[in-house]
Amino acid sequence: MxxxxxxxxxxxxxxxxxxxxxHCVKVLRHRAxxxxxxxxxxxxxxxxxxxxxxxxxxxxxxxxxxxxxGGHPYRLHLAVCPTKNNxxxxxxxxxxxxxxxxELSPVIGEHSERRVLKTARIEKVLISAAKQSLKASxxxxxxxxxxxxxxxxxxxxxxxxxxxxxxxxxxxxxSIKEVLDSSEAKEIIVMIGPEGDFSKAEAELALEQGFIPVxxxxxxxRTETAAITAASxxxxxxx
Amino acid sequence: MxxxxxxxxxxxxxxxxxxxxxHCVKVLRHRAxxxxxxxxxxxxxxxxxxxxxxxxxxxxxxxxxxxxxGGHPYRLHLAVCPTKNNxxxxxxxxxxxxxxxxELSPVIGEHSERRVLKTARIEKVLISAAKQSLKASxxxxxxxxxxxxxxxxxxxxxxxxxxxxxxxxxxxxxSIKEVLDSSEAKEIIVMIGPEGDFSKAEAELALEQGFIPVxxxxxxxRTETAAITAASxxxxxxx
Numbered sequence: 001m002x003x004x005x006x007x008x009x010x011x012x013x014x015x016x017x018x019x020x021x022x023h024c025v026k027v028l029r030h031r032a033x034x035x036x037x038x039x040x041x042x043x044x045x046x047x048x049x050x051x052x053x054x055x056x057x058x059x060x061x062x063x064x065x066x067x068x069x070g071g072h073p074y075r076l077h078l079a080v081c082p083t084k085n086n087x088x089x090x091x092x093x094x095x096x097x098x099x100x101x102x103e104l105s106p107v108i109g110e111h112s113e114r115r116v117l118k119t120a121r122i123e124k125v126l127i128s129a130a131k132q133s134l135k136a137s138x139x140x141x142x143x144x145x146x147x148x149x150x151x152x153x154x155x156x157x158x159x160x161x162x163x164x165x166x167x168x169x170x171x172x173x174x175s176i177k178e179v180l181d182s183s184e185a186k187e188i189i190v191m192i193g194p195e196g197d198f199s200k201a202e203a204e205l206a207l208e209q210g211f212i213p214v215x216x217x218x219x220x221x222r223t224e225t226a227a228i229t230a231a232s233x234x235x236x237x238x239x
Numbered sequence: 240m241x242x243x244x245x246x247x248x249x250x251x252x253x254x255x256x257x258x259x260x261x262h263c264v265k266v267l268r269h270r271a272x273x274x275x276x277x278x279x280x281x282x283x284x285x286x287x288x289x290x291x292x293x294x295x296x297x298x299x300x301x302x303x304x305x306x307x308x309g310g311h312p313y314r315l316h317l318a319v320c321p322t323k324n325n326x327x328x329x330x331x332x333x334x335x336x337x338x339x340x341x342e343l344s345p346v347i348g349e350h351s352e353r354r355v356l357k358t359a360r361i362e363k364v365l366i367s368a369a370k371q372s373l374k375a376s377x378x379x380x381x382x383x384x385x386x387x388x389x390x391x392x393x394x395x396x397x398x399x400x401x402x403x404x405x406x407x408x409x410x411x412x413x414s415i416k417e418v419l420d421s422s423e424a425k426e427i428i429v430m431i432g433p434e435g436d437f438s439k440a441e442a443e444l445a446l447e448q449g450f451i452p453v454x455x456x457x458x459x460x461r462t463e464t465a466a467i468t469a470a471s472x473x474x475x476x477x478x
Contacts, residue, residue, distance in 0.1 A: 072457065091330055098464045133459045175478050217478045218311065220372045225337045232471040239414050239456045 002028065003045075003131040004038040005138070009062065014038050014048045016058040025055040036060060039130065041138040045069035070135035075187045076234045077103040077158070079150050080227045081194035082114040089117070090125045092224035096231040097129035097139055106144040111196030117144050147202045150191070151209050159185035162211040163226060164198045171207055176214040176230060180237040190214075190230040195223055241267065242284075242370040243277045244377070248301065253277050253287045255297040264294040275299060278369065280377040284308035309374035314426045315473045316342040316397070318389050319466045320433035321353040328356065329364045331463035335470040336368035336378055345383040350435030356383050386441045389430070390448050398424035400453045401445040402465060403437045410446055415453040415469060419476040429453075429469040434462055 004024060008015040016024060016038070024030045032053045038046045038060070044067050048060035078101060083089045093104060104126075106117045119141045130138040145153075154160050161179060180188070191198075191206070198206075207213065216229050243263060247254040255263060255277070263269045271292045277285045277299070283306050287299035317340060322328045332343060343365075345356045358380045369377040384392075393399050400418060415429070430437075430445070437445075446452065455468050 070459075095464050095467065098460050099458055099468065132461070135458075177475050177478050217474055219338055219374075219474065220309075221337050222371070225334050228334065228467060229338065229471055229474070232468055233475065235456055235458065235468070236416050236472065236475055239416050 001037065001134060003134065004036055005041060005127050005131060006038050007041060009038065009040050009046055012062045014046055014060045014062055016060075018056055021058040022055050024058050025053050030058075035063070039069070039136040039138070041127070041130070041136070043068050043071055043137045045136045066136075068136075070133070071137060072100040072235070072238065073186065074100075074234055074238050075102045076100060076231065077105065077189045078227055078230060079105040079107045079189065079191040081109050081112050081147070081192065081223055082106050082117045082144070083223050084113045084195070086118075086121075088222070088224045090122065092227050093122050093125050094129040095228050097126050097135070098133040099228070099231045100235050101139040101231055102137070103140050103142070105142045105150055107147045107150045107191065108144055109147040109194045109202060110199040112194040113196070119143060147191070147198065148205055151202070151206050151211065154189055154209070154211075155187070156210060158187040158189045159183050160189045160211045161214045162191040162198065162203065162206040163214050163216050163230065164193055164203050165215075166197060166200075166203075168203070168213070171213055173213040173215040176216055176233045179212055179214050180233055188234055192223060192227045192230060240276065240373060242373065243275055244280060244366050244370060245277050246280060248277065248279050248285055251301045253285055253299045253301055255299075257295055260297040261294050263297050264292050269297075274302070278308070278375040278377070280366070280369070280375070282307050282310055282376045284375045307375075309372070310376060311339040311474070311477065312425065313339075313473055313477050314341045315339060315470065316344065316428045317466055317469060318344040318346045318428065318430040320348050320351050320386070320431065320462060321345050321356045321383070322462050323352045323434070325357075325360075327461070327463045329361065331466050332361050332364050333368040334467050336365050336374070337372040338467070338470045338474050340378040340470055341376070342379050342381070344381045344389055346386045346389045346430065347383055348386040348433045348441060349438040351433040352435070358382060386430070386437065387444055390441070390445050390450065393428055393448070393450075394426070395449060397426040397428045398422050399428045399450045401430040401437065401442065401450040402453050402455050402469065403432055403442050404454075405436060405439075405442075407442065407452070410452055412452040412454040415455055415472045418451055418453050419472055427473055429473075431462060431466045431469060
């Protein structure tokens with residue numbers, strides 16, 4: 001099933017941007033009168049009939065819509081340190097979206113090797129992944145902030161988890177599975193550290209702020225694998 | 240922690256091949272007298288002292304060894320159809336190894352777009368992944384066979400699961416989580432189909448042979464994502 005993406009759907013009219021229009025008309029050869037399906041990135045799928053098949057600006061009339069299309073029964077926000085290699089971060093974003101993701105925050109830790117990230121590229125990856133996996137919601141991406149800033153601003157209404165590798169006898173970590181299984185929380189935040197792990201100071205701040213320390217099992221996972229594992233944990237919890 | 244890999248460990252002597260030796264001596268600058276750790280790919284870690292630091296053929300004396308190093312308490316065999324794009328298959332192999340994998344069988348389905356696969360490349364990816372994730376076992380890769388041949392030859396002692404997308408009212412699919420949770424099986428086989436799904440004939444043969452049909456949740460997952468999700472399911476089952 002082919003899907004288009006548009007943030008410009010109002011007054012019963014859907015307008016596609018230049019890229020989407022080009023793909024619609026020149027590649028897929030749609031013409032006025034054809035029906036197309038468009039996601040708005042916020043959970044709704046619109047069934048539309050093309051009025052104007054200009055390859056630079058398709059216009060279509062909304063026939064019907066469906067809310068919460070392809071959605072999942074929980075809200076997952078992953079805060080993940082950028083990986084040294086951009087490809088890996090993009091792979092992870094794509095997979096996390098397929099599995100189930102609502103919000104992505106790149107966070108820069110004290111031990112982070114990469115301290116910048118092009119969110120525009122990640123947004124494109126997420127739009128493609130949402131279309132391919134038939135979800136009308138596209139996960140949002142935030143601009144990078146420091147780990148400490150993220151910890152301080154994280155919503156206290158959410159079940160907030162921080163995954164780090166070191167052992168701290170004062171506050172033993174439980175498995176992410178155990179913590180999720182023992183909670184009814186539908187809003188989940190999971191922080192995934194860099195290859196060098198979160199620092200002791202970052203972990204301490206997280207605990208002070210009410211984050212629950214978790215481990216992701218016995219395997220030593222790369223950052224992007226840990227992030228996918230966290231997304232899977234939430235997915236299985238509500239499967 | 241840096242690890243080396245060798246299949247040539249006998250009589251108390253470990254020999255590294257040309258690539259490993261070059262890396263050991265020229266890149267990491269090890270010399271005779273240094274201690275190195277070597278995995279044999281079959282579960283054992285050897286602690287060794289270098290005797291000869293030739294960059295073409297390092298020799299080291301075994302000091303001690305540890306069995307089942309970095310192992311996991313179950314045996315997972317994934318049979319996965321090759322993806323159209325080789326990168327995706329390699330990406331999946333790397334991640335599945337990090338999470339926990341013992342054997343990988345590329346299987347060619349009736350709906351498979353790609354009908355060949357270079358197993359040598361996959362082996363290299365798996366050796367790297369095992370070293371990076373500190374596991375002494377490297378998952379084995381088999382030569383590609385047809386889905387039907389795999390189904391017929393699969394060990395009947397294992398818990399055998401086939402994940403397909405279509406609904407079959409005669410034999411409803413259960414979630415992979417539910418099936419694993421209700422089983423004590425330590426040997427698990429999971430078949431993951433191509434983007435076009437397994438054919439009805441392949442699914443029927445699988446059911447005849449005793450495979451249990453499962454789904455991987457509500458999300459529509461690419462082949463490589465489905466395979467990682469299956470690996471995660473086994474990982475969480477025994478977490």
